[in-house]
Amino acid sequence: MIIKDFQERIEVYLMKLEIELLSDDNRKVLDLTGEYFKQFPQNAGVYLLREEGKICFTSETNNLQSKIHELIDTKKHELRRRIGKDKFSHKEDYKEASKNRNYPSWLEKEINRLLVDNFEISILEVKLGRKELEERIKFKYKPRYNLILLPSKNNKISKEKSYSVEEIRKTKPKAYAKWTKKEDDKLLKLDKDGKTSKELAEIFERGQGAITSRLKKLKELNDKINA
Numbered sequence: 001m002i003i004k005d006f007q008e009r010i011e012v013y014l015m016k017l018e019i020e021l022l023s024d025d026n027r028k029v030l031d032l033t034g035e036y037f038k039q040f041p042q043n044a045g046v047y048l049l050r051e052e053g054k055i056c057f058t059s060e061t062n063n064l065q066s067k068i069h070e071l072i073d074t075k076k077h078e079l080r081r082r083i084g085k086d087k088f089s090h091k092e093d094y095k096e097a098s099k100n101r102n103y104p105s106w107l108e109k110e111i112n113r114l115l116v117d118n119f120e121i122s123i124l125e126v127k128l129g130r131k132e133l134e135e136r137i138k139f140k141y142k143p144r145y146n147l148i149l150l151p152s153k154n155n156k157i158s159k160e161k162s163y164s165v166e167e168i169r170k171t172k173p174k175a176y177a178k179w180t181k182k183e184d185d186k187l188l189k190l191d192k193d194g195k196t197s198k199e200l201a202e203i204f205e206r207g208q209g210a211i212t213s214r215l216k217k218l219k220e221l222n223d224k225i226n227a
Contacts, residue, residue, distance in 0.1 A: 010129075017133050018140075021046060021124040022055075029217040030119040032072050032112055038066040043127040046133045048143070049079070052118050053209025057082075057145040058137040060130040064123050071115065073103045080111050082145040087114070087165050087176075114176060118215055174205040184218055191215055 020026065022070045027050070042065045048058035057079050070076040074084070075095050081097045084107055088094050089174070126133060138146050167170035168175045179187075183204065190200060201208045 026122045027120045030115055030121050037069040040068050043125045046130050047123040050120045052207045053212050055141045055143050058141050060134040075099055082148045083111055172206055
């Protein structure tokens with residue numbers, strides 16, 4: 001009875017942490033500039049990323065600011081290596097990155113652009129149970145970049161199915177394409193006119209998550225300009 005009560009308390013505690021971490025109010029558009037990272041605390045916690053609105057990666061850390069700052073460095077952050085492998089390993093000039101080697105410069109630039117244009121980040125300071133929270137998120141949401149294995153001494157390159165940009169563009173022709181100023185202006189206008197995210201996705205030939213993320217980014221930029 002005591003053990004069951006203790007387990008229930010743990011479940012309630014982790015559920016509250018999960019709800020707070022996944023809250024829409026806790027979502028920030030991703031940027032890779034130096035000043036951007038200063039907003040994050042230098043405390044332990046859990047962070048997760050969404051790609052076009054869908055949870056795609058999570059991890060716990062003893063220093064949120066330091067770990068998130070590593071998103072600019074392929075050798076330091078596994079997510080960059082997993083994105084490169086997932087989206088570009090079919091390219092003829094693709095070369096595997098590692099903890100000791102970056103991707104070719106063209107791919108480093110592409111990963112930077114994808115992160116800024118398509119990803120959002122959420123963080124939560126957690127003093128107790130951060131590993132349990134990370135595993136809970138992985139189990140419930142199966143973040144795709146957490147599932148992609150990277151080469152190591154103990155495993156060969158994963159056979160996990162990858163989703164290249166070309167493959168995704170068979171159904172969404174403009175997926176992951178760079179947004180133009182003309183498209184941004186049109187997107188804001190149509191959103192103001194009351195178009196739904198589904199309608200906008202069809203118009204711009206992108207995923208609904210991409211539309212939502214782009215609108216959030218544009219509105220945040222406008223708020224900064226008008227502040």
